[in-house]
Amino acid sequence: MKRKILITAMCLMVTLSAAGCGASGGKNTVQETSQETSSDTSVISSGSDGAEAALSASSSSESLTDQILAAPVRDGDFKIADAITLGNYKKLNLTKEIQTVTDHDITSYIESQMTPEEVTDKNAAAALGDTVDIAYEGKIDGKAFDGGSSDSYDLTLGSGSFIEGFEDGVVGMKKGETKDLKLRFPDNYYSSDLAGKDVVFTVTVNAIKRIPELTDDWVKDYTNNSISDVADYRESVRKSLTQQEEEKAESELQGEAWNQVQQASVYHFLPKEYVKNGEESFEANIKSEAEKYGLSLDEYIEQSGIDQDTYSKQKEQSGRYAAASKLLLGALVKAEKLSENSPAYQKELQKAADLYGVSTDDLISKNGKDNVYNYVMTNVVLDRIIGHARVKEKKVSSAEKTDQDLTGDYNG
Known part of the structure; x- marks a missing residue:
């Protein structure tokens, strides 16, 4: 490198x-x-x-x-x-x-290289670290606003990509579940039209994606057979x-x-x-x-x-x-x-x-x-x-x- x-x-x-x-x-x-x-x-x-x-x-x-x-x-x-x-x-x-x-650093790096796979268990609940495909619509005073909605968006829970409370609110939701999140835009939010405003996001989980298990087969595939097992990788x-x-x-x-x-x-x-x-x-x-x-x-x-x-x-x-x-x-x-x-x-x-x-x-x-x-x-x-x-x-x-x-x- x-x-x-x-x-x-x-x-x-x-x-x-x-x-x-x-x-x-x-x-x-x-x-x-x-x-x-x-x-x-x-x-x-x-x-x-x-x-x-x-x-x-x-x-x-x-x-x-x-x-x-x-x-x-x-x-x-x-x-x-x-x-x-x-x-x-x-x-x-x-x-x-x-x-x-540390071992944690190594695990974190490896997980960053892995492609999340959709969870098939219908009872699985979204957890921190999962990537969820969500649909959401945000409303202020009952009215939708520009840029506040999407039919499909991949969000990694715990990434801090969305405003405070959004990702925590999605944790625990199951595929197909819909939930209203009552939140507030930060006072210092970059958009003055939204800063400090109360907002309700209606969120639906379309799919839950999770990092797969680290196996010898994954290592061989990822490294084009240059490394054969997890320990060596x-x-x-x-x-x-x-x-x-x-x-x-x-x-x-x-x-x-x-x-x-x-x-x-x-x-x-x-x-x-x-x-x-x-x-x-x-x-x-x-x-x-x-x-x-x-x-x-x-x-x-x-x-x-x-x-x-x-x-x-x-x-x-x-x-x-x-x-x-x-x-x-x-x-x-x-x-x-x-x-x-x-x-x-x-x-x-x-x-x-x-x-x-x-x-x-x-x-x-x-x-x-x-x-x-x-x-x-x-x-x-x-x-x-x-x-x-x-x-x-x-x-x-x-x-x-x-x-x-x-x-x-x-x-x-």
């Missing part, structure tokens, strides 16, 4: 608001909105991995955010040393937290998930390393060219996301629940963060006396090309020279920073990591 590329420093993007990220032309209004991430088919991705998360607005401290947003923007030639004072990047104290893979899944957790921990370590250096640095001004490039990258990402839903940029912004002024401010902020990131990269490159001719750069460039089975020339041709340079050089300087640091490894369980994520104590 190919590892997702960590970061393109020039393609940083401050995402739309949480409500905006969940908007789409095809989403049913009864569903809760959720932040969606886009996948980039290019080799050099502008996705939100660990280091990029550390560079984004949501990961910056209030003081750093204020500094970047308040820094003057200057046009014309400049020296990096005049624009930024590089903070301490040597002898950082870092912790690499690696999530241990579970072990292969354990190894794969363990590798993923190692890679994730490394990505988060890089993000924290970058974050600490950025926190310690001082920005005196931002180059206008850098800001403009960042704004253009932001808009290109938003346009690409809009195209996935068959929408124009203006339509996507409107359905995201924000106005043009808010969008413009977010684009400007994104440009500023991109400029700050590029300045920091430039300062680190200078401090470490690196260049495209440096052995470390050439080694990392070849590594990136090998990962995707292309030549270095093809890598640059497909992704652009600047994007490749920023990706490769960012990885090089991160390796240097971590090489200078004191790194402590810590094993954590999935439960501990979830708690840290929820409390905001975990950087990643």
Whole structure:
């Protein structure tokens, strides 16, 4: 499995608001909105991995955010040393937290790969984890509303896809059973027409689907006979998930390393060219996301629940963060006396090309020279920073990591 590329420093993007990220032309209004991430088919991705998360607005401290947003923007030639004072990047104290893979994690992954099968027992009741084919109609004050009904919809119970109380209300229902669910849309629901309103959903269960039993025969079929029994398949899944957790921990370590250096640095001004490039990258990402839903940029912004002024401010902020990131990269490159001719750069460039089975020339041709340079050089300087640091490894369980994520104590 190919590892997702960590970061393109020039393609940083401050995402739309949480409500905006969940908007789409095809989403049913009864569903809760959720932040969606886009996948980039290019080799050099502008996705939100660990280091990029550390560079984004949501990961910056209030003081750093204020500094970047308040820094003057200057046009014309400049020296990096005049624009930024590089903070301490040597002898950082870092912790690499690696999530241990449990039997529960393995089972959950395997079940995610299995296709639910319809339950034939007419007395079977829907349970959490089941996928139910339901018909439903929602009414407010006795009147149906747009997007609040469907003749057939597959809903996984416990997924949290629908508003609070909906899925719990379906639990225990049998095939053919009809039930009224008296609920309330959240006050902060993305649709102002529905927010805070009482609603009655009349729900009928058309079918109940359940994950089949894990057997040797299923394993043989799923793996095209490359694995013959359940025990060996579970072990292969354990190894794969363990590798993923190692890679994730490394990505988060890089993000924290970058974050600490950025926190310690001082920005005196931002180059206008850098800001403009960042704004253009932001808009290109938003346009690409809009195209996935068959929408124009203006339509996507409107359905995201924000106005043009808010969008413009977010684009400007994104440009500023991109400029700050590029300045920091430039300062680190200078401090470490690196260049495209440096052995470390050439080694990392070849590594990136090998990962995707292309030549270095093809890598640059497909992704652009600047994007490749920023990706490769960012990885090089991160390796240097971590090489200078004191790194402590810590094993954590999935439960501990979830708690840290929820409390905001975990950087990643």
